[in-house]
Amino acid sequence: MARVPYVTQDELDPEYRDHIVSSLQPGKTLNVYSAIGNNQSVLDGLREFLGALWNHSGLTDRQREIVILTTSSEIDSTYEWHQHVNIATDAGLEPAEIDAIARDDRRSLSEVERALVAYTRAVVRGRVTDALHDAVVEYVGEETAVGAAAVAAGYLALGRLIDAFAVEIEAGDTFAGWELE
Known part of the structure; x- marks a missing residue:
């Protein structure tokens, strides 16, 4: 059970009501934002900070999801992992690549992704x-290296x-699992 209540849109001031709804799944309220x-x-x-990371990191969608899944795996965040598995698939990651990220097996990834x-x-x-910093800069440049570090730190x-509030996966959803295949 979550340590804080999940607020509803009706409990929020009008200017914040859309902040608890997924921007990728219109109409779906996300527990993490309802808790916050x-x-x-x-x-x-x-939401403004995460939106800036999402839209302006310099990473491709695929690279961004690799960073987010890696962060989720590193901190064992089942909620964040679950939220991003489908997003990562839509961004071009194969289930076997997602599984490899969970195991920290980088062999199937490109040099830049590794x-x-x-x-x-x-x-x-x-x-x-x-x-490590110089290797990333060599592949993606200073601006995107800053974006990659910010995405990792932001999702950390x-x-x-999520951990502090014991946020649960949304009702009706089943954890995607650390292994998809």
């Missing part, structure tokens, strides 16, 4: 080295909120 909605200002700022996975895991662990923060 207990503080409407924080919800507003978090560098992003290593970098993401280091960001989440707080162990980025000059060599979101995962910690």
Whole structure:
């Protein structure tokens, strides 16, 4: 059971009501945002921040989902993993590649993707080295390296909120699983 109530749209001020609804699944209320909605200002700022990461990181959709899935796997966030499995599939990741990310098996990924996975895991662990940073910059440039680190750190923060509030997968959904195949 969640540690905070899931607020409904009717409980929010009108300008925040759409903040608890998925932008990718119109009409679907997400528990994570409903939990954070207990503080409407924080919800507003978090949605703006995550939106900037989503839209302006410089990563391709596929790369962004690799970073988010890697972060989710690293912190064992079943909720975040579940939310992003379908998004990652839509972004071009195959189920076997998603499974490989869960196992930290990078062999099926391109060189650039392997560098992003290593970098993401280091960001989440707080162990980025000059060599890891330089490798990512070599592949994607400074601006996108900053975006990759920000996506990893942003979804790490979101995962910690999910954990703090014991956010549950939405009613009617079944966990996608750490292994899809």
